Amino acid sequence: MPRPRAMLLLLILGLAVWGGRALFSRDVVNSAPAKPYTPPATDQPISPIPPRLQLDSRKVALGRRLFHDPRLSHDDTISCASCHALAKAGADARPLALGIAGRRNTVNTPTVLNSGFNFRQFWDGRAASLEEQAEGPIHNPVEMASNWREVIAKLQRDADYPREFAAIWPDAGATPITAARIQAALAEFERGLITPDAPFDRYLRGDELALSVQARQGWELFRNLGCIACHQGVNVGGNMYANLGVMGDYFADRGKPVVKSDLGRYNVTGREEDRHMFKVPSLRNVERTAPYFHDGSIATLEEAVDTMARYQLGVRLKEEQRNALLAFLRGLNGTLPEEP
Numbered sequence: 618m619p620r621p622r623a624m625l626l627l628l629i630l631g632l633a634v635w636g637g638r639a640l641f642s643r644d645v646v647n648s649a650p651a652k653p654y655t656p657p658a659t660d661q662p663i664s665p666i667p668p669r670l671q672l673d674s675r676k677v678a679l680g681r682r683l684f685h686d687p688r689l690s691h692d693d694t695i696s697c698a699s700c701h702a703l704a705k706a707g708a709d710a711r712p713l714a715l716g717i718a719g720r721r722n723t724v725n726t727p728t729v730l731n732s733g734f735n736f737r738q739f740w741d742g743r744a745a746s747l748e749e750q751a752e753g754p755i756h757n758p759v760e761m762a763s764n765w766r767e768v769i770a771k772l773q774r775d776a777d778y779p780r781e782f783a784a785i786w787p788d789a790g791a792t793p794i795t796a797a798r799i800q801a802a803l804a805e806f807e808r809g810l811i812t813p814d815a816p817f818d819r820y821l822r823g824d825e826l827a828l829s830v831q832a833r834q835g836w837e838l839f840r841n842l843g844c845i846a847c848h849q850g851v852n853v854g855g856n857m858y859a860n861l862g863v864m865g866d867y868f869a870d871r872g873k874p875v876v877k878s879d880l881g882r883y884n885v886t887g888r889e890e891d892r893h894m895f896k897v898p899s900l901r902n903v904e905r906t907a908p909y910f911h912d913g914s915i916a917t918l919e920e921a922v923d924t925m926a927r928y929q930l931g932v933r934l935k936e937e938q939r940n941a942l943l944a945f946l947r948g949l950n951g952t953l954p955e956e957p
Contacts, residue, residue: 665818680806706905712913725913733808747804812951835945864931
């Protein structure tokens, strides 16, 4: 059973979930995904990733091509896959992303894998869907530094894109390529980038031996310490906001000046209570997505576990506890999608 301190933390962070969802209901924009995934009812706080999703195969194929096309950037050098490499678990293995002309972003690249299960997109949750998220990097002067007019003009000159768009949207008329359709295709492809069949998913489906004894101990510890208060649902995260530094001042101790991107959700809402509030990241494939945190300041998973225990739970982990948690987290590694 959870200790009293952990139970109190669960209550506090449970209120954070409620507050985050209430905030979500107020500021959501009109671009929600057409086919949101609803996990089956279960008595577990985490649901397994489904083996497959029902998606439009034509949009997926078009979106895959767009995702890997550097012409979405101003100088034809950066594609979505430049920062979200499937071979690197949907991220880029850098502390901070690099965009056009080597410009450095101010945040760590979140994985695109399983991103369709997130309730919002970006660290600060400013995009309500994958469709909305798709236009952010294209217009960001640090990332792709382009715009829809420029991108559409390039795609219209391509030998195949107009035909592919018209086949999916036959009533499009003389201008089948539009911003909304580019976003729809990219989002459909990204929605299909799931990583099923992790050992923990098999465990949830009844295979007790899918996890080692140490990993099962880690799962129990994950719940009893209170990690589950923020990291739950099908994505083991990605469904609420939480303050970074519940039990300590992470930013004061970090040793680097606080910059705009450290303000998190505050940059979207302007509300003081949202300062240093971030969308809780998914822990799916977390072993594969170093470095960690929004600022990319944590190099290893071991350090990330210790840091989260200290600043979110107020706990100094013993070595056997850390090792058990690491064993559990490794059990969240699923089957990666293949590169084209």
